[in-house]
Amino acid sequence: MRALIIGIGQCGTKIADIFSLVDFESLAINTSRGDLDYLKHIPPERRILIGESLTGGKGVNANPVLGREAMKRDLPMVMKKISSIVGYEDVDIFFLTFGFGGGTGAGGTPVLAEALKEEYPDSLVVAIGALPLKEEGIRPTINAAITIDKLSKVADSIIAIDNNKLKEGDLDISQAYERINYTIVERIASLLALIDVPGEQTLDASDLKFVLKAFGSFATVGYAKARADQVKSLSRLITRSFESEGLYLEANVESALYGLVAIHGPPEVLKARDIFEALDELTGRIKGKQIFRGFYPDPRERDVEVVTLLSGIYESKSIEDIIITAKRYAKSFMKAKAEAEEKKKTLLNGLPDFDDIYPTEEGIDG
Numbered sequence: 001m002r003a004l005i006i007g008i009g010q011c012g013t014k015i016a017d018i019f020s021l022v023d024f025e026s027l028a029i030n031t032s033r034g035d036l037d038y039l040k041h042i043p044p045e046r047r048i049l050i051g052e053s054l055t056g057g058k059g060v061n062a063n064p065v066l067g068r069e070a071m072k073r074d075l076p077m078v079m080k081k082i083s084s085i086v087g088y089e090d091v092d093i094f095f096l097t098f099g100f101g102g103g104t105g106a107g108g109t110p111v112l113a114e115a116l117k118e119e120y121p122d123s124l125v126v127a128i129g130a131l132p133l134k135e136e137g138i139r140p141t142i143n144a145a146i147t148i149d150k151l152s153k154v155a156d157s158i159i160a161i162d163n164n165k166l167k168e169g170d171l172d173i174s175q176a177y178e179r180i181n182y183t184i185v186e187r188i189a190s191l192l193a194l195i196d197v198p199g200e201q202t203l204d205a206s207d208l209k210f211v212l213k214a215f216g217s218f219a220t221v222g223y224a225k226a227r228a229d230q231v232k233s234l235s236r237l238i239t240r241s242f243e244s245e246g247l248y249l250e251a252n253v254e255s256a257l258y259g260l261v262a263i264h265g266p267p268e269v270l271k272a273r274d275i276f277e278a279l280d281e282l283t284g285r286i287k288g289k290q291i292f293r294g295f296y297p298d299p300r301e302r303d304v305e306v307v308t309l310l311s312g313i314y315e316s317k318s319i320e321d322i323i324i325t326a327k328r329y330a331k332s333f334m335k336a337k338a339e340a341e342e343k344k345k346t347l348l349n350g351l352p353d354f355d356d357i358y359p360t361e362e363g364i365d366g
């Protein structure tokens with residue numbers, strides 16, 4: 001199972017940088033030279049500055065039109081770099097990490113996703129994006145809504161992380177971002193660590209790809225962990241992994257089409273009856289009724305860890321809030337713009353040109 005992580009924009013490259021720390025192949029792309037310099041773990045030759053001719057390396061200031069243009073202009077350079085990293089061994093999944101609310105990530109990610117799908121038709125492209133905080137205002141919300149629309153047409157799945165879930169703790173914003181970024185990496189890394197490894201009943205890359213190939217709908221990764229000697233009910237732990245406390249997205253898990261559950265822990269806790277009971281319940285709850293499962297008994301392990309991937313989700317309050325707010329704003333903005341244009345036309349209508357007022361000077365005509 002081979003994954004390549006590509007971070008776009010500041011939020012995305014910060015997340016990719018953590019992936020690099022835990023030994024994933026990662027690449028950072030940004031319009032801001034300063035933000036690229038700030039990364040700690042991705043080696044300098046894997047940091048790509050795009051749109052320099054457009055922005056002078058200073059970022060795009062939350063303007064996705066510039067972010068899109070920067071990615072388009074430098075796409076040949078970006079694709080060449082990716083091809084040199086990919087080499088002769090196939091990549092199963094490209095994970096694109098980014099913030100939905102900014103300019104570089106929101107504008108550039110759909111352009112790159114489309115190019116990757118074209119160049120690597122057998123690989124999956126999965127977008128992992130952070131949704132803006134409500135307090136950030138209308139612009140990030142618009143950026144997010146339009147980017148969701150674009151990605152839903154090119155990506156295989158969109159794993160959206162709702163930053164509004166940050167507010168549930170009492171951390172300051174940068175600590176809170178940090179926490180959410182680590183959580184994203186921990187979840188995806190735990191999931192990928194259980195693919196293609198020997199076990200009782202295991203998951204392989206094709207299972208994971210099947211689940212994530214969900215026509216640009218939403219996916220979410222849940223997680224639960226407990227000390228083995230404190231697990232009273234394995235069924236409860238599995239259930240907890242896919243309930244909202246585990247997910248960072250307000251979503252109706254019952255609208256999911258596919259699921260994948262991986263359980264890792266000491267053999268005496270992984271009792272077949274408990275596992276099947278919990279998985280039966282989950283299978284019954286989700287619309288698609290298809291759950292892939294992997295059990296990994298490990299005598300050295302003292303913790304029980306459950307990773308749950310649900311995909312094909314189309315009901316999410318986090319997403320709906322953004323789309324509805326963006327549509328409402330767009331409608332009133334378009335109306336205000338049309339009124340302004342109409343007003344200008346009426347106001348200026350009937351003015352003469354200079355020539356109607358000033359007699360032609362001798363010397364101009366001949």
Ligand SMILES: Nc1nc2c(ncn2[C@@H]2O[C@H](COP(=O)(O)OP(=O)(O)OP(=O)(O)O)[C@@H](O)[C@H]2O)c(=O)[nH]1
Pocket residue numbers: 008009010011012014031032059060061062063098099100101102103104105106130131132133136140163177178180181
């Ligand atoms: N989870 C998380 N969200 C972040 C982080 N940094 C920024 N964001 C969110 O991402 C959005 C801003 O995206 P950025 O990545 O900063 O913007 P960018 O893609 O670099 O684009 P420009 O700065 O406009 O060039 C906002 O909605 C923030 O809430 C982070 O480290 N973690």
Ligand SMILES: [Mg+2]
Pocket residue numbers: 009010032035059060102104
């Ligand atoms: Mg930036």
